[in-house]
Amino acid sequence: MLPNVAAPDRSSDQRATFVPTASAPEATDSLFERVAWVYAFCRERLFRDDTALIISTLWHNQSPPAGARVIELGCGPGFYSRKLAQRFPQIEVTGVDRSERQLYWARERINASCVQNCAFERVNVLSLPSADASFDALIASRIFTILPERRRAVAEMFRVLKTGGRCFIAEPRFAFWASIPLFSMWLLASIIHSGNGYREPTRATVLNMRAFEELFNHFPWRSVRIWQDGRYQYALCEKG
Secondary structure (H helix, E strand, O other): OOOOOOOOOOOOOOOOOOOOOOOOOOOOOOHHHHOHHHHHHHHHHHOOOOHHHHHHHHHOOOOOOOOOEEEEEOOOOOHHHHHHHHHOOOOEEEEEEOOHHHHHHHHHHHHHHOOOOEEEEEOOOOOOOOOOOOEEEEEEEOHHHOOOOHHHHHHHHHHHEEEEEEEEEEEEOOHHHHHHHHHHHHHHHHHHOOOOOOOOOOOOOOOOHHHHHHHHOOOOEEEEEEEEEOOEEEEEEEEO
């Protein structure tokens, strides 16, 4: 679906969150590259802002400890990574995505805000180039709508979390609403780049609550909480 990355070095050195990988060629056949601003606009202006919910569920409305490491998978333009880094300057936040153009938007925003504790990396969320037990908290929003290997993604979430670490997952419940960004990008791309093919689907995939919960049941979490709120469903998992 998006470009491959070099195989990760899974060494025991816990100090290095990411290891260097060879640069992948730019994915110009991706909607997230061709019309990046459309998705950035949707994330900034149309999607629900769950920042307060993330804070209350991951840290019970308290400040995370100094030096805590947080990773956001499929960060896109870095909305949550930036907001958490601004709110808690004592933590280290890393946003990862496979779209270079989305990461360009993310870096532009943190540079404009003079945020020093947030960085962005272009990596494959299905094969994170980070050591086991690297992060204290993990965030992922809307990544399963176009990600085919969902269980593999959850396996990576489990692997990179420290014992006692928590992950917060947010996914849309209804295909129509979830597909608006994809439809908008396809429409614009068809006008600007007529005849080009893109790897993203025209319609988002959404999971019913049972299928969503089943994703997390294959791993030995200490606890898993699943709930729904309006157009979204959520999972809060803690690693034992």
